[in-house]
Amino acid sequence: MELLYSSCVGLLVACGVFLILRARTFPVVLGLTMLSYAVNLFLFASGRLTMNKAAVLGFSDGYADPLPQALVLTAIVIGFAMTAFVVILAIRGRADLGNDHVNGSEVPATSRNAGSQRKEQGKA
Amino acid sequence: MTQHLTSLPVLLPMLAAIFMLMPPCGKNLRARRIVSVGMGLLTTVASAILMLMTQEHGTSVYAIGNWSAPFGIVLIADPLSALLVTLTSFLGLVCGLYSCAGDDERGSFFHPLLHFLVLGVNGAFLTGDAFNLFVFFEVLLIASYSLLMHGGDKRNTRAALQYVILNLVGSSVFLIALGILYGTLGTLNMADMAQKVTLLQGDDVYLAKIGGLLLLVVFALKGALLPLHLWLPNTYSTAMPVVAALFAIMTKVGVYSMMRVYTLIFGEEAGELSHMAQNWLWWLAMATIVMGAIGVLASQDLRKMVANLVVVSVGTLVALVAVQSVQSSAAAVYYLVHSTLVSAALFLLADLIARQRGKVADRITAGRPVAQPLFLGGAFLVAAVAVIGMPPLSGFVGKIWILRSTLDTPYGNWFWLVYLVASLAVLVSVSKAGSTVFWHHTGKSDSEQERAHPAQICAVLLLVMCAPLMVVFAGPLSEYALLAAQELHDFTGLLQDVLGGVN
Numbered sequence: 001m002e003l004l005y006s007s008c009v010g011l012l013v014a015c016g017v018f019l020i021l022r023a024r025t026f027p028v029v030l031g032l033t034m035l036s037y038a039v040n041l042f043l044f045a046s047g048r049l050t051m052n053k054a055a056v057l058g059f060s061d062g063y064a065d066p067l068p069q070a071l072v073l074t075a076i077v078i079g080f081a082m083t084a085f086v087v088i089l090a091i092r093g094r095a096d097l098g099n100d101h102v103n104g105s106e107v108p109a110t111s112r113n114a115g116s117q118r119k120e121q122g123k124a
Numbered sequence: 125m126t127q128h129l130t131s132l133p134v135l136l137p138m139l140a141a142i143f144m145l146m147p148p149c150g151k152n153l154r155a156r157r158i159v160s161v162g163m164g165l166l167t168t169v170a171s172a173i174l175m176l177m178t179q180e181h182g183t184s185v186y187a188i189g190n191w192s193a194p195f196g197i198v199l200i201a202d203p204l205s206a207l208l209v210t211l212t213s214f215l216g217l218v219c220g221l222y223s224c225a226g227d228d229e230r231g232s233f234f235h236p237l238l239h240f241l242v243l244g245v246n247g248a249f250l251t252g253d254a255f256n257l258f259v260f261f262e263v264l265l266i267a268s269y270s271l272l273m274h275g276g277d278k279r280n281t282r283a284a285l286q287y288v289i290l291n292l293v294g295s296s297v298f299l300i301a302l303g304i305l306y307g308t309l310g311t312l313n314m315a316d317m318a319q320k321v322t323l324l325q326g327d328d329v330y331l332a333k334i335g336g337l338l339l340l341v342v343f344a345l346k347g348a349l350l351p352l353h354l355w356l357p358n359t360y361s362t363a364m365p366v367v368a369a370l371f372a373i374m375t376k377v378g379v380y381s382m383m384r385v386y387t388l389i390f391g392e393e394a395g396e397l398s399h400m401a402q403n404w405l406w407w408l409a410m411a412t413i414v415m416g417a418i419g420v421l422a423s424q425d426l427r428k429m430v431a432n433l434v435v436v437s438v439g440t441l442v443a444l445v446a447v448q449s450v451q452s453s454a455a456a457v458y459y460l461v462h463s464t465l466v467s468a469a470l471f472l473l474a475d476l477i478a479r480q481r482g483k484v485a486d487r488i489t490a491g492r493p494v495a496q497p498l499f500l501g502g503a504f505l506v507a508a509v510a511v512i513g514m515p516p517l518s519g520f521v522g523k524i525w526i527l528r529s530t531l532d533t534p535y536g537n538w539f540w541l542v543y544l545v546a547s548l549a550v551l552v553s554v555s556k557a558g559s560t561v562f563w564h565h566t567g568k569s570d571s572e573q574e575r576a577h578p579a580q581i582c583a584v585l586l587l588v589m590c591a592p593l594m595v596v597f598a599g600p601l602s603e604y605a606l607l608a609a610q611e612l613h614d615f616t617g618l619l620q621d622v623l624g625g626v627n
Contacts, residue, residue: 020293025285032292039299046307067195068306071255075299078262082295085269086288089281092273096281102289103282 001049009045012038025090025100032086036079043072129177130186130201132170133209133246136163137216141239157224160235164217167242171210178206179604183611185252185621193252193622194313200252202618203608204457208249208380211461212373215468216242218583219370222472225577227366230275237274241267241370248377252622254305254312257381258298261346265291268374271367272359283362290345290355298342304335314388315622318615321394329396336390340401343385347378348438350412357419360431365475368427369468375434376460379441383456387448387612405446406535410542412439417546420553426474426486429557430467433511436546437463443539444526451529453609458602459522462510462594466519469507469587476500476576476584477561488557490564495575501562503588508558510591512551518594523547525602 012034019031047065055066094100140163149155178184183202187193201209220238228234244264251257269291272284306312308328309320324332341352348356356375360368386401394400416435423429437459444456474486477500484491494500506517513519526543530536576584594601611618 020289028289032289032296035293035296039296039303042300043303043306046303048307067312068303071302071306071312074255074259078259078295081266082262082288082292085266086285086292089269089273089285089288093281093285096278102285 001051005041005045005049009038009041012041023101023103025093025102028102029083029086029090033083036075036083040072040075040079043068043075126177127184127186129170129174130184130199130250131188133167133174133213134199134243134250136167136170137213137239137243137246139163140167141236141243144236144239145233153229156235157228160220160238161217161224163239164213164220164242167246168210168213168217171206171213171246174201175203175206175210177201178203179607183618183621194311194316197256198252198313198622199250200618200622201250202611203604204380204383204612205249207457207461207604207608208376209246211464212242212245212249215370215373215464218468218586219366221579221586222369222583223366224579227275227364230364231273233270234274237267237271238370240264241271243267245373245377249380252314254302254314254317258295258302261298261377262295264374264377265295268371271370272363274367275364276362279362283358287355287359294342294345297338297345301335301338301342304331304338308332308335313622314384315615315619317389318391318394319619319623321389321397324395324397333397333400336385336397336400337404339385340382340404343378343382344408345378347375347382347442348412348435349378349442350408350415350439353412353415353435353438356435357428357431360434360471361425361427365427365471365478368431369471372434372464372468372471375438376441376464379438379445379456379460382442382445383453383612386445387453388615388618391448391613391615399448402446402448405442409439409441409443409446410538412436412442413542413546415439417549421549423553423557424487426477426488426557426561427471429488429553430470430474433470433550433554434463434467436550437467440526440543443543444529447530447533448613449529449533450606450609450613452526452533453612454602454605455522455525455529457605457608458525458594461601462518462522462591465587465590465594466507466510469503469584469590470511472580472584472587473500473504473507476580477504479574480576481561486561488560490560490566492567493565494562497562499576499581501558503584504558504562506588506591508554512554513547514551516595517591518598519591521595521598521602 016031016035016038019027022028047068050064053062053064054060055064055069057063144156144159149159178201186199188197216238223234241264244260244267247260248257251260269288308331309317311317311320345352360371390397390400392398413436416432416439419432419435420429423432441456441460444452477494478486480494481491510517510519513523527540530539
């Protein structure tokens with residue numbers, strides 16, 4: 001279980017980081033969401049992984065650590081609020097700046113594209 | 125009543141903000157302004173009383189809901205946090221006052237957001253729980269996101285987008301660090317962590333080290349330390365000036381968290397992990413000072429210059445945190461108060477100057493003369509002398525103290541070199557900016573020019589007067605700073621106060 005769990009978290013982090021490094025806002029928002037999922041799972045694991053244990057003291061022999069669950073709950077709420085905010089901000093950025101690039105301007109066309117465009121203009 | 129005083133700097137802004145969203149002052153700007161300034165004043169008074177109380181009776185610990193530490197959340201008001209809370213509340217009051225001149229009409233919820241920001245910052249200063257620190261960070265961050273967008277244009281959206289994304293990634297890293305630390309230490313109460321960290325064995329030591337260094341990344345991001353400082357000049361110079369003035373305290377939250385975490389949890393008594401961040405902090409701080417100074421020299425307009433001055437002050441503070449002696453921490457406390465007030469004053473002044481110079485705004489070139497040269501010029505002179513660190517104002521006292529306290533440290537010579545050269549750069553560019561703006565004129569002053577509103581004048585004077593006052597009361601202030609630094613470094617009393625019943 002540990003291997004599966006940790007590789008899931010690792011995969012989510014890898015995907016999240018990859019997406020955050022993209023140039024457009026939509027992948028970045030997706031990446032942030034994935035990263036926050038990974039972080040939430042990781043926080044769960046910080047209280048050790050157990051099967052079929054209640055987070056209640058005194059009613060069973062073993063119990064799961066209740067604190068990480070409380071932390072994750074808080075983290076999820078905050079994460080949702082922040083994601084909602086960044087989505088709205090991305091939409092406003094799209095409207096204000098006319099494109100959805102994170103740095104606010106279109107990437108300059110690559111030299112090859114520019115060359116072919118120039119050729120077409122020449123023909124016209 | 126007195127035992128609940130510790131919670132007031134957090135509760136009052138929250139109540140104020142919620143109250144201002146409710147019907148009696150929901151749509152009424154006048155009522156909102158009165159409530160905002162009134163509640164700001166109340167918060168400031170409560171914080172000041174708290175500060176005086178901690179000076180007299182020592183640290184007070186407030187268990188929220190009477191759930192005792194380490195499981196419940198505690199608020200800790202020691203001299204350092206009480207001082208910073210007072211500073212924040214005062215800054216909130218002044219910025220609220222300044223915005224009454226019309227800045228708050230440009231968006232819907234300026235005053236509530238301002239109080240939410242004060243709530244977040246005060247909470248971050250007071251909390252004694254690492255996870256709660258994260259929560260208050262988020263509160264202050266979401267308020268700052270909205271304030272950044274307040275009355276903004278296109279440039280603003282771009283800067284805000286980058287700032288938000290960067291901080292969201294920072295929050296994720298923060299949570300990962302907390303997860304690692306909880307996994308190894310089994311607690312998130314900072315005082316308890318300080319005790320548990322000495323008992324670590326085997327691989328847990330390395331895990332805790334990773335957690336601690338990840339925290340360093342987060343605090344460096346919030347505090348705008350070198351590789352992570354690039355967002356700051358852009359963000360601060362596109363935000364509304366009154367918002368930027370308010371943000372002057374936000375980098376200090378990062379620095380304060382460093383002070384706490386790396387002296388309390390990973391401080392002298394942390395066994396293998398003691399002083400683990402010191403080397404990193406030291407060199408990064410030097411690099412930050414250099415980059416900030418270059419930024420100040422290269423700035424084309426006043427607001428960007430002030431933003432870069434903030435970077436320099438962060439570098440100086442972090443270098444002092446890295447020294448980790450009582451003297452250097454005391455110097456850091458004094459310098460922190462001074463630099464926050466002065467940079468806030470400069471942001472507000474840059475705004476007034478920009479308004480009165482028409483199209484040239486705050487660019488450092490010759491332009492139309494300002495309408496109130498005596499007031500603006502005088503205030504700018506005082507603030508500039510203070511920020512450069514020339515005698516006789518507060519910057520000079522701070523600078524002497526900083527240089528004294530770094531003299532005997534291993535890299536003291538390097539620090540002197542870097543810091544003094546940076547000061548020279550600041551001196552050159554600030555005096556150049558001042559003389560260009562006030563003495564090089566093209567065209568005539570317009571008789572219908574916008575003059576500063578009384579509220580604005582009052583706010584700027586309140587901030588600018590702090591620099592001479594910090595010199596006049598340098599004696600009591602430095603005693604207080606020393607007391608705060610001693611409490612910061614000698615925390616056995618704190619451990620007993622927080623965990624009294626447990627051990």
